[in-house]
């Protein structure tokens with residue numbers, strides 16, 4: 416075999432001495448930031464997908480830091496949150512929103528395409544479309560709370576984001592495409608989030624129940640696929656922009672699509688987390704007639720209980 420073929424370029428390198436991996440892109444970091452910006456991750460379990468089991472291991476910690484380019488992105492995330500403070504505070508605490516934006520900006524590293532954060536609308540669109548792929552692409556997600564079967568402690572990426580597989584790269588590109596599409600829609604004729612079309616039978620999204628969205632798409636679904644009791648009559652109505660993106664991806668209405676939309680609304684990205692929600696999720700469309708539409712997505716569910724379950728299983732906030 417020729418030693419000059421591109422395949423001979425190493426994907427991973429051993430971490431030497433006191434060097435730490437960047438928790439975002441996974442490269443080995445040296446220099447002044449090394450000790451200043453250290454986060455201790457907790458590894459609670461190891462995945463064995465081939466055996467179909469997740470082995471609980473004694474908790475171990477893994478120190479990660481940030482490389483200089485990722486530090487600059489963190490500063491951008493902070494600056495965006497501070498620039499639109501009143502808006503950002505509606506999304507959650509400052510550190511929570513900064514964390515999520517930092518994950519969103521990881522998509523830049525994966526795709527090589529810049530993500531704009533120059534208006535509140537940019538912020539919410541980027542969080543909506545890129546949050547899941549961004550968080551899944553983080554190096555630290557491969558270790559905490561569950562160590563992926565192919566993730567090894569003590570090695571780093573030879574190039575940033577080398578650990579990101581083809582599926583996830585595609586998901587990141589799809590998220591960016593959706594983001595750009597939503598921007599085009601918004602510049603073509605400014606769409607202001609509004610309720611479902613006037614002739615729609617329901618006043619909220621059949622999935623998340625939200626009362627306003629910039630885009631609505633008609634949907635007919637069985638009560639059963641929406642998590643309700645079987646009934647002869649299907650439910651007709653509309654779904655919001657997030658719901659239609661998720662459905663385009665998953666392909667059909669059901670627990671998988673609803674859990675994915677729910678986790679996205681909760682800002683959860685772990686790849687195993689759709690299984691982690693053990694409860695049967697009910698789409699808003701399967702709730703009794705007269706259930707008011709939601710001001711925030713999935714508010715008809717006991718989100719605190721779901722967060723509690725996720726916290727136990729996955730260390731989610």
Ligand SMILES: [Zn+2]
Nearest residue numbers: 437440482485
């Ligand atoms: Zn990095």
Ligand SMILES: [Zn+2]
Nearest residue numbers: 620623655658
């Ligand atoms: Zn919805």
